[in-house]
Amino acid sequence: MTVKVKFFASFRDVFGVRERDLSLPEGAPVRSLLEAIADSPRRRAEIFEGEALKPLVVVMKNAVPIGSLEGLGTPLAEGDTVAVFPFMTGG
Amino acid sequence: MPMYGYHGRILEVDLTEGRVEPKGLDPALVRDYLGGRGLATRIFCDEADPACDPLGPDNVIVLATSPLIGTNAPTSCRGHMVFKSPLSGFIGSSNSGGSWANAFKAAGYDALVVKGRSSEPVTLDIGPGEARLLPAADLWGRDVHETTEALSGGPGNPSKVLCIGPAGENLVRIAAVANDRNRVYGRCGPGAVFGSKRLKAVRVSGREKTELADRELFRSGLDQAVYLLKQAPVTKRLLREMGTAGLVELINLIGMLPHRNFQDCTHREADVERISGETLARTFLERAGGCFLCPIGCQRHTTVPGRSGPDEKGEGPEYETTVLLGPVCGIYDLESITRANYRCNELGIDTISFGGTVACAMELFEKGLLGPGETGGMDLSFGRGETLERLVRMTAGREGIGDRLAEGSFRLASSCGSPGLSMTVKKLEIPGYDPRASFTQALGYMTSPTGACHLRGGYAVSLAFFGGTKEIPRYSLLQSPIAIRNMQNVGILQDSLGVCRFTGYAFATDPWVRMASGATGTDFSAARLEEIANRVASLERLFNVEAGATAGDDDLPARFSDLAIVVEGKERSLSSGDKDRMRRDYYAIRGWNDEGRPTPETLGALRVRRRG
Numbered sequence: 001m002t003v004k005v006k007f008f009a010s011f012r013d014v015f016g017v018r019e020r021d022l023s024l025p026e027g028a029p030v031r032s033l034l035e036a037i038a039d040s041p042r043r044r045a046e047i048f049e050g051e052a053l054k055p056l057v058v059v060m061k062n063a064v065p066i067g068s069l070e071g072l073g074t075p076l077a078e079g080d081t082v083a084v085f086p087f088m089t090g091g
Numbered sequence: 092m093p094m095y096g097y098h099g100r101i102l103e104v105d106l107t108e109g110r111v112e113p114k115g116l117d118p119a120l121v122r123d124y125l126g127g128r129g130l131a132t133r134i135f136c137d138e139a140d141p142a143c144d145p146l147g148p149d150n151v152i153v154l155a156t157s158p159l160i161g162t163n164a165p166t167s168c169r170g171h172m173v174f175k176s177p178l179s180g181f182i183g184s185s186n187s188g189g190s191w192a193n194a195f196k197a198a199g200y201d202a203l204v205v206k207g208r209s210s211e212p213v214t215l216d217i218g219p220g221e222a223r224l225l226p227a228a229d230l231w232g233r234d235v236h237e238t239t240e241a242l243s244g245g246p247g248n249p250s251k252v253l254c255i256g257p258a259g260e261n262l263v264r265i266a267a268v269a270n271d272r273n274r275v276y277g278r279c280g281p282g283a284v285f286g287s288k289r290l291k292a293v294r295v296s297g298r299e300k301t302e303l304a305d306r307e308l309f310r311s312g313l314d315q316a317v318y319l320l321k322q323a324p325v326t327k328r329l330l331r332e333m334g335t336a337g338l339v340e341l342i343n344l345i346g347m348l349p350h351r352n353f354q355d356c357t358h359r360e361a362d363v364e365r366i367s368g369e370t371l372a373r374t375f376l377e378r379a380g381g382c383f384l385c386p387i388g389c390q391r392h393t394t395v396p397g398r399s400g401p402d403e404k405g406e407g408p409e410y411e412t413t414v415l416l417g418p419v420c421g422i423y424d425l426e427s428i429t430r431a432n433y434r435c436n437e438l439g440i441d442t443i444s445f446g447g448t449v450a451c452a453m454e455l456f457e458k459g460l461l462g463p464g465e466t467g468g469m470d471l472s473f474g475r476g477e478t479l480e481r482l483v484r485m486t487a488g489r490e491g492i493g494d495r496l497a498e499g500s501f502r503l504a505s506s507c508g509s510p511g512l513s514m515t516v517k518k519l520e521i522p523g524y525d526p527r528a529s530f531t532q533a534l535g536y537m538t539s540p541t542g543a544c545h546l547r548g549g550y551a552v553s554l555a556f557f558g559g560t561k562e563i564p565r566y567s568l569l570q571s572p573i574a575i576r577n578m579q580n581v582g583i584l585q586d587s588l589g590v591c592r593f594t595g596y597a598f599a600t601d602p603w604v605r606m607a608s609g610a611t612g613t614d615f616s617a618a619r620l621e622e623i624a625n626r627v628a629s630l631e632r633l634f635n636v637e638a639g640a641t642a643g644d645d646d647l648p649a650r651f652s653d654l655a656i657v658v659e660g661k662e663r664s665l666s667s668g669d670k671d672r673m674r675r676d677y678y679a680i681r682g683w684n685d686e687g688r689p690t691p692e693t694l695g696a697l698r699v700r701r702r703g
Contacts, residue, residue: 008341008344009333009337009369010324010328010329010332056323056324056325058557060345060556062659062660063658063659064558064659066558067557068558085341086324087324087325087553087596088329088337088338088341089325089335089552089553089593090335090336090339090409090411090552091410091411091545091592
């Protein structure tokens, strides 16, 4: 299946693109997608702390925070969009 | 015995009588209300009649500092102003960074109280050991930057200037009060209250130090705060790199970015990119900047190409300005937004209320309720960025259609027979987050004492990013009342400590407990601070109830019930039943009755007394 991943804020520099398509096995979880994009020690350090998602990193599947779904185990489907960004605020 | 953390003095000014006199500050008052918003609200509620005319001599302006202002606590530069709002008719409460509040404290005062009305324009001049009123006829008509320059006295002069521009002088109900040229007390129309009193400016200078009771305790909190601000990416670098407008694309991602006077939240991604913080950083940004004692640095010092002469320099836009002057008006032209921001800063206008009012005018124009005859032939269609700058000038000067924009969107829409097209709560324009995309934010707008404000009403956007366990708090009827009460209380404490909202993304209460307790020698424990926040919230509510507020005023425009937006593939709107339930639960959590009136038991437990 093909899943789109979008980067925002400083993660665009870290990952070198605004968005990219990834091929993953059918039903792969969000963790697999993040493992695939964390393809260097620097990139991994931006996303993970050990095996857990690093604090203040936000991951959304189709604009829903994965914390409200099944966390890193949230299954993905063909056509899903995953957004990855450092926590940002404004106002 | 010294009053550690405070000077123990209030400066009271009666403009009708031309009297300026220092008064003592009751130590019991600061133990119960801390400083900033809490202290200003208590003094204001003692001094002002809730039934007073906001633009009459009986309105009272109270500006308060905090026990941390005058210390080196990070971001401790924010003054707080309370008055009766000429826009809402309820309590007005506005906060600003900059260096004025620090200079005012260094002049030896904790709070300023301004009453009455001068017959001629005046400047209040506060120096070491002396405060006096000076004629300001020569400054009347000058903009914020000109006034600041005229009163600052050049390099080496430590004076700091707080002033209004022509908008405040002309009683524009959405007028702001500025310090440091571009830092503004924007919301609720404080500039018009200054203008009604013929108070053009307050100049301050002084060198009095704020004495600390327990340096070691203060230092332990300070060290922790500074360390944590350097750890969190958002306070360490993201706000510096992208400004608050770094949020624009993310708010669009979660379906919360309003469009065309809140008719929908649908945008083309390419359009949103044109106004993003990243685009601003790549185009007009010259450098980031910070308020006094701020290591975060979200200010945007920008330059746009000159129309016929040299490049124009100014500040902004930040997130709210970008959204309200941008997509809410159907505009994605960053240069027009930035120029209009410059003009609002110079002429002294709140960019949120101005953008909301222009968007309302555009919808009235689109629907034929405001014709070309009334706009002086101007085409007020959505999306016309080139009209913004001219409309700011016309509003500040009350020229042509600007005279009606100067009244704010509710009065404008009502004069066209369609008050429902004003996107306001308590007649205050809604900021740049659509309430249909977060019930928590919606409840914050509904229950904010000042009307639709993300700062006084509580900021729920971080919930939207992080979600909850299974139920997403932003749509949870059950969790929203407690979540927004907590956010409002954090805001009351930050406003009362005189510090910035953004510190809350690096650390919670503990460093502030140690700094406030160390500065004052009073044990401001987390529990005590929470009690102070609850006390201030109930006092603000009591003023509003006595000014005529009912539960019916804690409501959103019908658009947010009648017209759904699509978020995450689902239609979202707020039914009357959902709003009633959240409001009722919120009142219960606050200890207020079903009409939103604080119960005698609540007032007794919090020791909130009535006026006097």
